Amino acid sequence: MQFAGSHILSVTQFERADVETIFSVADRMEPYAHRRRVTKVLDGAILGSMFFEPSTRTRVSFGSAFNLLGGEVRETTGFENSAIAKGESLYDTARVLSGYSDVIAMRHPAAGSVAEFAAASRVPVINGGDGANEHPSQALLDLYTIKKELAGRGRGIDGLRIAMVGDLRYGRTVHSLCKLLCLFDRVQVVLVSPQELRMPGEIVEDLRAAGHEALESEALEASIAHVDIVYSTRIQEERFSSQQEADLYRGRFRLNQTIYTEHCEPNTVIMHPLPRDSRETARELDDDLNDNPNLAIFRQTDNGVLVRMALFALVLDVADEVDAHARDVNWYTAGRFG
Amino acid sequence: MQFAGSHILSVTQFERADVETIFSVADRMEPYAHRRRVTKVLDGAILGSMFFEPSTRTRVSFGSAFNLLGGEVRETTGFENSAIAKGESLYDTARVLSGYSDVIAMRHPAAGSVAEFAAASRVPVINGGDGANEHPSQALLDLYTIKKELAGRGRGIDGLRIAMVGDLRYGRTVHSLCKLLCLFDRVQVVLVSPQELRMPGEIVEDLRAAGHEALESEALEASIAHVDIVYSTRIQEERFSSQQEADLYRGRFRLNQTIYTEHCEPNTVIMHPLPRDSRETARELDDDLNDNPNLAIFRQTDNGVLVRMALFALVLDVADEVDAHARDVNWYTAGRFG
Amino acid sequence: MQFAGSHILSVTQFERADVETIFSVADRMEPYAHRRRVTKVLDGAILGSMFFEPSTRTRVSFGSAFNLLGGEVRETTGFENSAIAKGESLYDTARVLSGYSDVIAMRHPAAGSVAEFAAASRVPVINGGDGANEHPSQALLDLYTIKKELAGRGRGIDGLRIAMVGDLRYGRTVHSLCKLLCLFDRVQVVLVSPQELRMPGEIVEDLRAAGHEALESEALEASIAHVDIVYSTRIQEERFSSQQEADLYRGRFRLNQTIYTEHCEPNTVIMHPLPRDSRETARELDDDLNDNPNLAIFRQTDNGVLVRMALFALVLDVADEVDAHARDVNWYTAGRFG
Known part of the structure; x- marks a missing residue:
């Protein structure tokens, strides 16, 4: 353009x-x-x-x-x-x-x-x-962060392996990021969400039409085992009809340092569009990740x-x-x- | 000064x-x-x-x-x-x-x-x-716009012919504009409003004391036939005791391209202090005027x-x-x- | 540091x-x-x-x-x-x-x-x-003002005589100012407040531990008679449980030009952290002080x-x-x- x-x-x-x-x-x-x-x-x-x-x-x-x-x-x-x-x-x-x-x-x-x-x-x-x-500037900064985080290790957006985790139905940032990824080659996307908050079908189809792999899952630990990036998202509570309904999903797929150490490859990058929830029962990313050098959320x-x-x-x-x-x-x- | x-x-x-x-x-x-x-x-x-x-x-x-x-x-x-x-x-x-x-x-x-x-x-x-x-800066920009719009056609503020239309009782901008016009010569002002929203008497008297013509009217079409400027104003609804009372006057004296073409002299300039109301029953200036090169509201x-x-x-x-x-x-x- | x-x-x-x-x-x-x-x-x-x-x-x-x-x-x-x-x-x-x-x-x-x-x-x-x-920047500007106001008369923060007047219990500015004064030498502080709004005991002790004189009083006129600075404060109404309770204290210790002239030494400086209350029954500093060149509140x-x-x-x-x-x-x- x-x-x-x-x-x-x-x-x-x-x-x-x-x-x-x-x-x-x-x-x-x-x-x-x-x-x-x-x-x-x-x-x-x-x-x-x-x-x-x-x-x-x-x-x-x-x-x-x-x-x-x-x-x-x-x-x-x-x-x-x-x-x-x-x-x-x-x-x-x-x-x-x-x-x-x-x-x-x-x-x-x-x-x-x-x-x-x-x-x-x-x-x-x-x-x-x-x-x-x-x-769009959020999607661009997310993709730019992916590029920069991976640059030091000889990997790039082409061939990227990424897990997107959380509220994939209402999360605007993951939708836009997927659209941008369609411009690149050979991406593997694992979509981890509750059944009710799955990524919209047309976005999954777009990924596949672009030649990418798109897997859907409800199991966090297996899904983050072989990826370069874990992109976690907040429950978009303002999109639910009640606080109670949002609470059903809050705190699911919570990542902490123990799970990271046990399941992720070394140097797996953790991203999040922020704000992340700091309330005890609602966290997506625990505070014990704050000292993990691969937590890229503030570099984002x-x-x-x-x-x-x-x-x-x-x-x-x-x-x-x-x-x-x-x-x-x-x-x-x-x-x-x- | x-x-x-x-x-x-x-x-x-x-x-x-x-x-x-x-x-x-x-x-x-x-x-x-x-x-x-x-x-x-x-x-x-x-x-x-x-x-x-x-x-x-x-x-x-x-x-x-x-x-x-x-x-x-x-x-x-x-x-x-x-x-x-x-x-x-x-x-x-x-x-x-x-x-x-x-x-x-x-x-x-x-x-x-x-x-x-x-x-x-x-x-x-x-x-x-x-x-x-x-x-005062609103009144100055209005008068400055009049000067600039008319400059290309060999006319000026002296000798100006202007119709002021709408809520002349509560419209602060038309009051101030009239006061500024009193500093100039040979102005003809047509004041078009509902009976209840007429220009305050002392301002009309000021205009006349300055040697200007000031006519009051409730008929839009005749009033805009021989002027250089049509200055339209919004109903100042916040000054009325109820929404219902304001609604009585809203949409009166509505100007559109058809009325403009049929009644105005060529190149009559249309002004408005903005915001203009875009709600269907409340408009002062219709959207079909947006392509009229004499609509000066954004130049204002x-x-x-x-x-x-x-x-x-x-x-x-x-x-x-x-x-x-x-x-x-x-x-x-x-x-x-x- | x-x-x-x-x-x-x-x-x-x-x-x-x-x-x-x-x-x-x-x-x-x-x-x-x-x-x-x-x-x-x-x-x-x-x-x-x-x-x-x-x-x-x-x-x-x-x-x-x-x-x-x-x-x-x-x-x-x-x-x-x-x-x-x-x-x-x-x-x-x-x-x-x-x-x-x-x-x-x-x-x-x-x-x-x-x-x-x-x-x-x-x-x-x-x-x-x-x-x-x-x-802290409020406390610093208060002390800086004291220094500057006194500079012309060969006096300084060391040896300062100051009366603090009003709500000394909840007034954050006087607490911080006292702490800063503890860094200096030979200060005399008269603390004028209603019994219920006295300066917290630990701050009074800090002043004394620093070698300063700290007197408490409920009598305005005697207290401002031999000081360089009268530092007046507002009743911190947001700290009281009710408007009525705050009103009990409002307007006490009100200083005006007559009291100033009768009781203060010439050129006694008047300070206040502002805003001062302008409501008739709630004033700390009357408007008739506005022409007093020793009113330093705007220099503050x-x-x-x-x-x-x-x-x-x-x-x-x-x-x-x-x-x-x-x-x-x-x-x-x-x-x-x-």
């Missing part, structure tokens, strides 16, 4: 080469995200961060990514007081707000709303999540900054100029990303 | 020459708002954006305008958690907050509150709306950025230095303001 | 030399806070402003301080929509959010929460208030910016480079800090 001036709305808009372009630019963002260098390539540019549904970490991640390229951020959070709530159309909202910034990152509770907004926007729009529908969120920097640089067409507007910095950084 | 260090509280503080100064500076802001150039003239300056009543677009417009001059923005939205709600006086709030920034843009639900705040502030305060009272909001940039530049006394701190930019801009 | 890379969590972490270092750096921040000069020493750095409990002025003060050093600010306010509310641990929240910024200023309603967060953070954390526990909040700039400069290890990245500015400043 042509990135300059384009909207980023769905993982389905990418071909393999596009994903590789994003990851290549993300790699080059590392010295800036790790604060060895500062760039001002987007000095004077404004991100409109329009979060009509709250999401602290996605919002801050987008905002920090834009700041790290030298740009400014104007934000809106919440919905109740918006003009949309007073009966304004998304068309009008988009026409107006797109006059205030150079690019927009938008989150909205209604599926399809971001695409509708983008159609009327005069600047590129990046989908930061539209309900149960899409959250760090990678999110890199991927979002790459998306901004690409849609604003400055990816090749980032280094030209840069300098080294010397403020205290010893603790960063430690 | 002397702009440097002054508060901008009311349209009544301006003489004609002041309005022309603001518009002249706004004109010079275009290359920056359209992103052909970036200026850092306010690099290091801080805007305190104090929105004790929410208003996404006004807040973001002020913030973006300040960013476009190179400054930073610190924001507050909402009232419930403010010290004012805990019993602090506006005097104290103003003394404290004005120590944190170089200029303040403030919105507050109570009429007169912004002026009270400004009296205690140690930095210039721009009124971003104080209840039913004043919203774009012009708001220019006018607010001009106000900031004037009160901080940097209007003549904007270009000296500027450079051209080359990030992707093809879609902007399209 | 070693400031670079350290958390600022409690006044108890400081020795006298540390406090003096902070004040010395704060002094050097004056030309920047007063807008005679602009520095970009933290150009490219990001402050994560995480206010899980709202506090407009503390939040804006931290943010402005960071902007004044050239850095950017990414903010979060409120708690309801946070991942913590969905069951995420503070450990996870800290690991994630500390990947988005170079330093964090955090406020949270639960005592101890900021320290728990800091233990997992990968960047320095400054405590912006954790419930009834600590708010101004000093807060200087102290927070100093803390940022120290933990990010740029205190000695601020001037090297600076230039003079010439935008309108006549009204600032007036």
Whole structure:
């Protein structure tokens, strides 16, 4: 695809080469995200961060990514007081707000709303999540993390062996990740979930149509025995009709260090889209994994900054100029990303 | 008036020459708002954006305008958690907050509150709306839009023919616009409203005292036949005692492309302070006007950025230095303001 | 202590030399806070402003301080929509959010929460208030104000005579100020409160163990007769079981210009952590003191910016480079800090 001036709305808009372009630019963002260098390539540019549904970490991640390229951020959070709530159309909202910034990152509770907004926007729009529908930067950061975690061991996305665990029915991140995996070769996916929360059939079919292996299972321990990645997910309790129904599934497929040691291959990478539940009966990943160097969950969120920097640089067409507007910095950084 | 260090509280503080100064500076802001150039003239300056009543677009417009001059923005939205709600006086709030920034843009639900705040502030305060009272930057952007829309056709504010349509009783924007028009010559104003929502008598008298024609009417179609501008407004439902009462008036004087074609002169400009209502029975301006090149409603909001940039530049006394701190930019801009 | 890379969590972490270092750096921040000069020493750095409990002025003060050093600010306010509310641990929240910024200023309603967060953070954390526990930058700005107010008259913190007045039981600021005073010599503290709202015994003992005089009193007028500073505080109504109980104490020990003139030594300085209550029956400091040049309450909040700039400069290890990245500015400043 042509990135300059384009909207980023769905993982389905990418071909393999596009994903590789994003990851290549993300790699080059590392010295800036790790604060060895500062760039001002987007000095004077404004991100409109329009979060009509709250999401602290996605919002801050987008905002920090834009700041790290030298740009400014104007934000809106919440919905109740918006003009949309007073009966304004998304068309009008988009026409107006797109006059205030150079690019927009938008989150909205209604599926399809971001695409509708983008159609009327005069600047590129990046989908930061539209309900149960899409959250492309999350899928990209997940796949980018897989690539980076495996790089040191001579393995890659082609030939990947991955177990996805938990609420595969409502978990938006695993749906999008599967769609991205369809762009690559020879992937083995083990889908571990309760019967009632199985991965939707059409996604399983997509995986198989792409030539991948897709196995479904209800047995955690056997399923994680021969994979490179265990991707655990939270029960999406807001999608259930009652707390009680969600509780039926919470805490199933709980991974801890003992199970990891007994069943996983050495250096199996553990991922999770976060937040993970810390309540005793609801945990997906136990705290005793926190010292496991293969727990990649915080490297995932760090990678999110890199991927979002790459998306901004690409849609604003400055990816090749980032280094030209840069300098080294010397403020205290010893603790960063430690 | 002397702009440097002054508060901008009311349209009544301006003489004609002041309005022309603001518009002249706004004109010079275009290359920056359209992103052909970036200026850092306010690099290091801080805007305190104090929105004790929410208003996404006004807040973001002020913030973006300040960013476009190179400054930073610190924001507050909402009232419930403010010290004012805990019993602090506006005097104290103003003394404290004005120590944190170089200029303040403030919105507050109570009429007169912004002026009270400004009296205690140690930095210039721009009124971003104080209840039913004043919203001077809105009136300025409306008049600036009129000037720009008519410029291409050899007409101007002097000699203007304008129809104001809708809720003229509670619509703050039309009140302020009329006050500004009193600074100019030979204006013809047609005031189209339900009987119950007529323009307040003292404003009609002001128009006439300024030598203008002011006609009142309940007939939309005849009233828009010989004007340069149709300025439509929303029913201010929050001012009515019930939803039912507001509904009586909603959707009256609805303009669509058919009425426009049959009744208006060619190139009659359509304006609206936004948001316009998109609900089927409540529309003031139909969606079929969206392709009409004379629909200026989004150029209005774009012009708001220019006018607010001009106000900031004037009160901080940097209007003549904007270009000296500027450079051209080359990030992707093809879609902007399209 | 070693400031670079350290958390600022409690006044108890400081020795006298540390406090003096902070004040010395704060002094050097004056030309920047007063807008005679602009520095970009933290150009490219990001402050994560995480206010899980709202506090407009503390939040804006931290943010402005960071902007004044050239850095950017990414903010979060409120708690309801946070991942913590969905069951995420503070450990996870800290690991994630500390990947988005170079330093964090955090406020949270639960005592101890900021320290728990800091233990997992990968960047320095400054405590912006954790419930009834600590708010070290407030205590520092109070002491810094005392130092500056007395400097012109050849007096200092050593040998200070101070009356603390009001709700000494629940008032976090006076507790912390007493702890800081224990680092200095020969202080006389008069503690004026209702019997039920006396200063906690262990703090009184700390003062005495430090060699200070600490007298308790219920008589305002005699207590303020021979002091350098009257430090008045608000009734912390949120700590009482009912509004009625809080009202019992509100408005006691009310200071006005008449009492000041009759009982205080000339030039006795009046301080208050703000907000002060402006409701007629609840005032601690009457409005007729507003013209008293010894009312230092707004100089206190101004000093807060200087102290927070100093803390940022120290933990990010740029205190000695601020001037090297600076230039003079010439935008309108006549009204600032007036």
